[in-house]
Amino acid sequence: MPLLEVNHLTQRFGGLQALTDFNMKIEEHDLVGLIGPNGAGKTTVFNLVSGFYTPSEGSITFAGEATRGLKPHAVTSLGMARTFQNIRLWNDLSVLDNIRLAQTHWLGYGFLNAVLRTKKYFAAEKRIEEKSRDILEMMDLSQYAGECPKNLPYGLQRRVELARALSTNPKLLLLDEPAAGLNSADIDGLIRYIRWIHDEFKISIWMIEHQMKVVMSLCQRLTVIDFGRTIAVGTPDEIKANHDVIKAYLGDDNL
Amino acid sequence: MEQFIQQCVNAMQWGSFYALIALGYTLVYGVLRLINFAHGDIFMVGAYISFFIATALLAQGGLFGFSQGVTLALTIPLTMLLTSLVGVTLERIAYRPLRRKGAHRLYVVITALMCGLVLENGNLAILGASRKALPNLLEKQIYTFGTIAVTNLKLWVILAAFLVFAGLHFVVTKTRIGMAMRAVSWNRFALPLMGIPLDSVIVFTFMLGSAIAGLGGLLFAMSYPVLDPYMGAMTGWKAFIAAVVGGIGDIRGAFVGGFLLAFVEIMVAAFLPSTFRDLFAFSILLIILWRKPTGIFGLPLTTKI
Amino acid sequence: MKRHTINIIFLLAAVLLVMAAQYGLLDNYVLTVLMFMGINVIFATSLNLVNGYMGEFSCGHAGFMCVGAYVGSLMSVAFFTKSALFGGPLLSPGLAPFLFPLVLLGAFVAAALCGLIVALPSFNTRDDYLAIITIAANYIIISIIENIDVIGGPRGFSGMKQTVSAMRHVADIPWMLLWVIVGVFICVLALYRLMTSTYGKGISAVCQNEVAAEIMGINTNRVKIMAFMVSSGLAGVAGVLYAHVYGYVNPQAFNIMKSTEGLVMVYLGGMGSLSGVIMAAIAFTLLVEMLRFIIPAANDLLHFVNILPDSFELSQIWKWVIIPLILIMLMQFRPEGILGNRELTQVFPRLKRWITLK
Numbered sequence: 001m002p003l004l005e006v007n008h009l010t011q012r013f014g015g016l017q018a019l020t021d022f023n024m025k026i027e028e029h030d031l032v033g034l035i036g037p038n039g040a041g042k043t044t045v046f047n048l049v050s051g052f053y054t055p056s057e058g059s060i061t062f063a064g065e066a067t068r069g070l071k072p073h074a075v076t077s078l079g080m081a082r083t084f085q086n087i088r089l090w091n092d093l094s095v096l097d098n099i100r101l102a103q104t105h106w107l108g109y110g111f112l113n114a115v116l117r118t119k120k121y122f123a124a125e126k127r128i129e130e131k132s133r134d135i136l137e138m139m140d141l142s143q144y145a146g147e148c149p150k151n152l153p154y155g156l157q158r159r160v161e162l163a164r165a166l167s168t169n170p171k172l173l174l175l176d177e178p179a180a181g182l183n184s185a186d187i188d189g190l191i192r193y194i195r196w197i198h199d200e201f202k203i204s205i206w207m208i209e210h211q212m213k214v215v216m217s218l219c220q221r222l223t224v225i226d227f228g229r230t231i232a233v234g235t236p237d238e239i240k241a242n243h244d245v246i247k248a249y250l251g252d253d254n255l
Numbered sequence: 256m257e258q259f260i261q262q263c264v265n266a267m268q269w270g271s272f273y274a275l276i277a278l279g280y281t282l283v284y285g286v287l288r289l290i291n292f293a294h295g296d297i298f299m300v301g302a303y304i305s306f307f308i309a310t311a312l313l314a315q316g317g318l319f320g321f322s323q324g325v326t327l328a329l330t331i332p333l334t335m336l337l338t339s340l341v342g343v344t345l346e347r348i349a350y351r352p353l354r355r356k357g358a359h360r361l362y363v364v365i366t367a368l369m370c371g372l373v374l375e376n377g378n379l380a381i382l383g384a385s386r387k388a389l390p391n392l393l394e395k396q397i398y399t400f401g402t403i404a405v406t407n408l409k410l411w412v413i414l415a416a417f418l419v420f421a422g423l424h425f426v427v428t429k430t431r432i433g434m435a436m437r438a439v440s441w442n443r444f445a446l447p448l449m450g451i452p453l454d455s456v457i458v459f460t461f462m463l464g465s466a467i468a469g470l471g472g473l474l475f476a477m478s479y480p481v482l483d484p485y486m487g488a489m490t491g492w493k494a495f496i497a498a499v500v501g502g503i504g505d506i507r508g509a510f511v512g513g514f515l516l517a518f519v520e521i522m523v524a525a526f527l528p529s530t531f532r533d534l535f536a537f538s539i540l541l542i543i544l545w546r547k548p549t550g551i552f553g554l555p556l557t558t559k560i
Numbered sequence: 561m562k563r564h565t566i567n568i569i570f571l572l573a574a575v576l577l578v579m580a581a582q583y584g585l586l587d588n589y590v591l592t593v594l595m596f597m598g599i600n601v602i603f604a605t606s607l608n609l610v611n612g613y614m615g616e617f618s619c620g621h622a623g624f625m626c627v628g629a630y631v632g633s634l635m636s637v638a639f640f641t642k643s644a645l646f647g648g649p650l651l652s653p654g655l656a657p658f659l660f661p662l663v664l665l666g667a668f669v670a671a672a673l674c675g676l677i678v679a680l681p682s683f684n685t686r687d688d689y690l691a692i693i694t695i696a697a698n699y700i701i702i703s704i705i706e707n708i709d710v711i712g713g714p715r716g717f718s719g720m721k722q723t724v725s726a727m728r729h730v731a732d733i734p735w736m737l738l739w740v741i742v743g744v745f746i747c748v749l750a751l752y753r754l755m756t757s758t759y760g761k762g763i764s765a766v767c768q769n770e771v772a773a774e775i776m777g778i779n780t781n782r783v784k785i786m787a788f789m790v791s792s793g794l795a796g797v798a799g800v801l802y803a804h805v806y807g808y809v810n811p812q813a814f815n816i817m818k819s820t821e822g823l824v825m826v827y828l829g830g831m832g833s834l835s836g837v838i839m840a841a842i843a844f845t846l847l848v849e850m851l852r853f854i855i856p857a858a859n860d861l862l863h864f865v866n867i868l869p870d871s872f873e874l875s876q877i878w879k880w881v882i883i884p885l886i887l888i889m890l891m892q893f894r895p896e897g898i899l900g901n902r903e904l905t906q907v908f909p910r911l912k913r914w915i916t917l918k
Contacts, residue, residue, distance in 0.1 A: 101773075352892055534704060545681040
């Protein structure tokens with residue numbers, strides 16, 4: 001059974017059909033990509049899959065559960081995490097708190113435990129603290145644990161966001177343009193990084209990316225969409241040679 | 256049935272006041288995305304200004320000894336002018352510095368709320384608690400249609416509201432400054448690039464809104480000739496509800512919302528104890544904001560990520 | 561030792577205060593001001609949960625205080641006193657000092673449930689619109705109570721003095737001072753513990769980026785409900801204490817002006833700073849009491865130097881011009897409040913050597 005299965009996904013905003021009949025299957029430990037020109041509906045796909053929008057039509061099955069209509073936090077607790085195109089960290093909380101807060105779905109205690117400081121509270125906080133420290137250590141962020149993300153350089157903020165997504169214990173990680181705003185040296189680092197995450201955490205990754213270098217060197221399979229429609233599916237090499245894709249990116253060669 | 260029609264006429268008059276104030280709320284919100292919480296109190300200030308002007312101008316005991324007709328003719332423009340000055344002053348000393356600093360919207364809203372309180376309580380502190388009554392400026396005439404009685408004042412109030420709405424609609428949709436106002440609401444930063452000074456658009460908006468509130472204050476004072484410093488607070492809140500119900504930022508919404516709210520209130524008061532009126536008005540607001548947060552004419556909000 | 565410093569200081573101060581009151585070292589006026597200070601601390605810190613930590617703009621907080629005041633007062637009058645409304649005491653008046661926490665709890669629960677009026681719409685709306693909802697909630701609550709004639713309607717409700725005297729009958733100590741101190745302690749401790757737990761920091765996450773919070777697995781709706789309910793519940797506790805200190809409540813005492821007082825305290829202290837808001841609540845109470853003397857003094861002075869005409873007197877209404885003006889000035893020149901969103905221990909790190917809150 002695939003980890004994520006998306007069938008006939010369609011989304012309309014008022015009169016605008018942002019996505020038409022989108023299908024996708026992701027197996028465990030896949031590393032796949034979603035590309036397309038600006039405004040093609042890529043982020044819409046992620047918003048639908050992560051539960052931020054409810055699709056107009058179609059079904060989404062993740063980890064054996066139908067997630068259509070679930071709130072994003074519920075989808076996250078099933079094991080899906082994502083990063084954002086424009087970084088969305090909690091800027092006035094420390095990096096450590098950012099990581100800690102991404103684990104509230106398995107916190108296991110509530111208001112009364114927090115206020116009465118019960119054993120359960122201390123146990124849960126200890127567990128989360130350890131896990132957060134581990135993640136920070138693995139992601140090479142330990143030295144920034146006490147800093148506020150807003151004081152960190154852009155590249156580090158991206159890494160914190162990745163660490164935060166990983167700390168939710170995902171089975172599937174959605175990366176929305178992880179290379180946006182990075183220079184070419186950073187991009188080489190990012191490629192190694194994503195590959196390392198993919199191997200180390202044994203998770204599936206699905207990414208939206210404009211940088212061809214990133215998707216071509218990382219992804220096993222690519223889906224290309226344009227104006228909300230899927231125009232090609234295949235390996236990077238197949239996609240590179242696909243006439244429709246070239247047309248979508250560069251325009252019709254007859255022009 | 257007759258009673259119903261009579262109530263409808265009353266609702267039209269009552270709704271005219273709401274509509275006149277709501278238009279000011281909506282104008283400022285449309286341009287600045289700021290809820291000018293002091294607007295209800297500008298309405299109150301308008302009523303007081305009209306009181307001072309009318310008393311000063313009128314024959315009995317006044318300084319100038321004009322007749323009723325002349326006094327009314329002079330009071331209307333003077334009230335509107337002076338009230339708009341109050342509105343602009345508020346903008347200049349309280350809101351503009353914050354806007355210049357790029358302060359968080361919350362701070363501007365708090366400032367607006369506090370300015371309202373200063374106006375109310377400052378008025379009470381300076382003028383005292385004795386209630387003022389506007390002198391009679393219009394000889395009362397009653398027209399009867401069957402069993403339905405309508406005073407000429409009521410008709411004038413309703414007519415004034417419609418005229419103001421028509422005029423405003425013209426200004427906003429057809430004139431250059433009106434287009435600039437709509438442009439600001441779309442993109443405040445692009446406007447100066449197009450050669451339109453932002454501040455003059457904002458000042459104009461405040462002037463327009465406050466002048467209309469001033470007119471509303473005058474008409475209110477003529478209809479219910481007892482003024483008190485807190486009159487603007489409650490009426491202002493209600494008018495604000497009207498603007499929200501209609502979809503704040505849209506002048507049609509404010510106008511329709513004003514009459515709608517008045518209608519509900521008058522009908523509630525006609526069939527239930529009048530103390531329930533506010534309860535209903537606010538409950539309606541609550542339900543509308545909960546179910547359809549952007550009002551009747553408002554577009555749904557979308558979050559982009 | 562270190563981790564108990566603050567508790568010990570607080571305990572000592574509390575014991576000293578109660579002793580001073582007991583042996584008549586504090587006159588009644590000072591005592592009342594102290595109690596109001598405590599009530600304001602509860603009121604302001606609870607509002608800070610929503611307006612500071614969660615970054616919403618609730619300006620109808622007094623409405624919840626009103627619910628707490630009425631429900632608590634009704635409970636206490638029904639339980640411990642003989643009244644026209646409920647007849648004889650349902651419980652023995654002798655139990656009053658022991659079961660008073662029950663009254664506080666009742667007020668908390670009732671006000672917290674009313675907090676739902678605001679919490680549910682907050683799922684869909686934020687900012688200005690939510691501000692309006694809170695104001696509407698304030699008006700609705702007052703209006704409902706004014707329309708219930710059995711509990712006095714607009715005339716108000718009294719009889720709580722008898723509960724206090726029932727407590728004094730059991731042991732002659734300044735009970736209300738004691739309860740206010742207990743209330744402040746519980747409120748501040750609860751808020752501190754909440755906001756230092758990962759669970760409670762979800763509130764800050766919702767404030768700083770709601771979309772990220774939801775997608776990172778925080779149930780934002782539940783966080784909002786929790787924050788609003790705790791906040792309004794604590795306001796209810798402030799209300800019931802207020803009602804018992806005064807011995808009388810009426811709905812208009814909890815109108816938008818009272819809510820404004822709360823806003824002044826929160827924004828004066830700095831949004832999201834517990835210690836800042838506590839200091840602001842204390843300073844504000846003192847300021848209001850001082851104005852009570854300053855305004856007549858200023859009046860006399862201005863008359864003396866003939867600036868004011870004889871026919872004009874400065875009245876206490878000026879208080880309500882001065883308080884909003886303070887907030888306006890604050891917004892213009894230091895909108896982040898005295899401490900910003902930092903805590904006292906962050907501004908003065910050396911304090912940490914002495915105080916560790918646990």
